[in-house]
Amino acid sequence: MELIPHFLSGERVPHGQTRTGPVFNPSTGMQSGRVALGNADDLNRAVMAAKTAQPRWAAVNPQRRARVMFRFKELIERDMEALARLLSVEHGKVIADSRGDILRGLEVIEFCAGIPHALKGEYTQGAGPGIDVYSMRVPLGVVAGITPFNFPAMIPMWMMGPALAAGNAFILKPSERAPSVPVRLAELLIEAGLPQDIMQVVNGDKEVVDAIINHPDIAAISFVGSSDIAHSVYARGTAAGKRVQAMGGAKNHGIIMPDADLDQAVSDIIGAAYGSAGERCMALPVVVPVGEETADRLRGRLVEAISGLRVGSALDPEAHYGPLITAHHKARVEHYIQMGVDEGAELVVDGRDFELQGYEQGFFVGPTLFDHVTTKMQTYTDEIFGPVLQIVRAKTFEEAVALPSAHQYGNGVAIFTRNGHAAREFIQRVDVGMVGVNVPVPVPVAYHSFGGWKRSAFGDMNQYGMEGLRFFTKTKLVTQRWPDGSATGNNAFLIPTMA
Numbered sequence: 344m345e346l347i348p349h350f351l352s353g354e355r356v357p358h359g360q361t362r363t364g365p366v367f368n369p370s371t372g373m374q375s376g377r378v379a380l381g382n383a384d385d386l387n388r389a390v391m392a393a394k395t396a397q398p399r400w401a402a403v404n405p406q407r408r409a410r411v412m413f414r415f416k417e418l419i420e421r422d423m424e425a426l427a428r429l430l431s432v433e434h435g436k437v438i439a440d441s442r443g444d445i446l447r448g449l450e451v452i453e454f455c456a457g458i459p460h461a462l463k464g465e466y467t468q469g470a471g472p473g474i475d476v477y478s479m480r481v482p483l484g485v486v487a488g489i490t491p492f493n494f495p496a497m498i499p500m501w502m503m504g505p506a507l508a509a510g511n512a513f514i515l516k517p518s519e520r521a522p523s524v525p526v527r528l529a530e531l532l533i534e535a536g537l538p539q540d541i542m543q544v545v546n547g548d549k550e551v552v553d554a555i556i557n558h559p560d561i562a563a564i565s566f567v568g569s570s571d572i573a574h575s576v577y578a579r580g581t582a583a584g585k586r587v588q589a590m591g592g593a594k595n596h597g598i599i600m601p602d603a604d605l606d607q608a609v610s611d612i613i614g615a616a617y618g619s620a621g622e623r624c625m626a627l628p629v630v631v632p633v634g635e636e637t638a639d640r641l642r643g644r645l646v647e648a649i650s651g652l653r654v655g656s657a658l659d660p661e662a663h664y665g666p667l668i669t670a671h672h673k674a675r676v677e678h679y680i681q682m683g684v685d686e687g688a689e690l691v692v693d694g695r696d697f698e699l700q701g702y703e704q705g706f707f708v709g710p711t712l713f714d715h716v717t718t719k720m721q722t723y724t725d726e727i728f729g730p731v732l733q734i735v736r737a738k739t740f741e742e743a744v745a746l747p748s749a750h751q752y753g754n755g756v757a758i759f760t761r762n763g764h765a766a767r768e769f770i771q772r773v774d775v776g777m778v779g780v781n782v783p784v785p786v787p788v789a790y791h792s793f794g795g796w797k798r799s800a801f802g803d804m805n806q807y808g809m810e811g812l813r814f815f816t817k818t819k820l821v822t823q824r825w826p827d828g829s830a831t832g833n834n835a836f837l838i839p840t841m842a
């Protein structure tokens with residue numbers, strides 16, 4: 344059985360310890376390999392090598408660092424199909440979706456290929472007599488990324504791109520449930536010309552995360568995962584003096600106004616609710632039709648669209664979505680479906696007991712639809728992270744705006760309408776970080792930044808774009824004076840002013 348090892352200083356490091364964890368092919372339900380579960384010593388080895396090498400990498404001029412990004416992009420494009428297949432087999436998302444996962448990460452790498460421009464500081468000539476002031480962005484040193492299972496390519500690239508291009512050394516701790524693609528990405532970075540000690544992958548679970556938090560030579564942690572763990576990493580990481588950004592869970596709402604183009608909205612909602620089996624932090628698991636008439640029309644159309652969905656193995660090119668990540672997660676999603684029934688929601692389409700011929704042991708859950716879900720229900724307040732769509736009926740626009748605003752999560756939200764005024768009001772008033780107008784999954788492009796509000800993100804800097812770059816750098820400000828020797832009367836005891 345294949346062992347997915349650590350990737351330290353340019354090499355897959357043979358297994359030298361006792362702990363490993365199982366990795367599955369979710370489509371078949373069979374174990375496909377084992378992943379090394381590292382400890383504090385493995386992490387320390389990675390950090391020590393990275394720390395020694397980082398100053399040399401920081402001193403490489405930014406254009407040369409950008410060239411590594413260019414070559415990395417070319418290598419990913421070269422290996423796209425193999426990477427997408429590896430990702431699909433281990434994660435369960437269909438191949439087209441895996442390509443999307445890789446491509447959205449690649450867009451961040453493309454942005455980072457412009458690092459010389461992005462790192463330029465600000466300059467003021469003549470801030471005082473003979474005085475010029477300028478700022479520069481310098482790397483933090485050794486930084487770490489901790490990533491979730493659901494985007495094994497995109498999210499590591501959100502972090503490694505800006506971290507490395509800015510001149511840091513980067514330690515990645517990928518999800519132990521989907522570690523193969525992250526290790527492969529690290530290999531490609533070295534092939535692209537990155538010095539081998541600058542990128543390290545330490546596989547593992549909580550033990551490595553704790554070691555990252557406690558390691559004195561790690562300056563910053565970028566985390567993406569579920570909210571409780573995000574909050575804990577944020578609290579413990581900042582208490583240890585580190586800079587931390589920690590993205591958490593989500594429960595994104597789609598508001599359907601009575602004037603919405605229902606054909607478009609239904610097609611968008613179906614894709615956003617069930618795509619990748621609902622295992623996306625920008626999935627749309629709650630739909631809020633405004634008015635009973637809109638709700639009835641929407642429900643009818645959703646049921647019709649669901650009947651045309653094809654759930655299949657990750658390698659089935661016709662499938663709309665594949666299995667969930669693990670048997671445990673499948674059981675959790677099914678538990679939530681039962682909870683919805685027990686709480687009094689109307690189960691319109693039940694995806695439990697879905698079986699795919701030839702893949703009877705796979706971790707599949709069929710598309711599930713609830714109507715008459717209320718805000719008091721735990722199935723509404725919790726993130727389910729499966730192919731479960733909930734209809735929460737709102738009487739008015741006001742009620743619809745209030746729902747996502749009052750929810751504990753505030754990652755993304757979308758409104759479907761033809762009314763520009765309603766959309767504008769919604770954008771301004773809704774208490775959520777990323778808003779789509781007739782766009783169901785409003786993940787910002789790579790030159791903007793990604794981040795939710797409330798319990799969807801802890802810390803104040805977003806992922807990728809200029810915010811990502813700020814996260815992985817600190818500003819140095821220089822005030823320099825080159826006097827001509829003629830100035831007199833400066834009182835060195837006073838706070839200097841430019842007057």
Ligand code: NAD
Nearest residue numbers: 490491492517518548549552568569572590591592593624
């Ligand atoms: P998770 O929280 O279980 O795991 C995330 C990372 O934390 C993994 O690397 C894991 O090994 C580590 N981890 C797990 N348990 C830990 C513990 N007790 N202490 C320290 N570290 C621990 O998340 P997941 O199930 O892999 O991913 C799904 C979650 O991630 C969902 O909640 C989803 O909404 C969220 N997510 C958020 C975003 C975003 O940008 N906001 C993006 C993708 C996924």
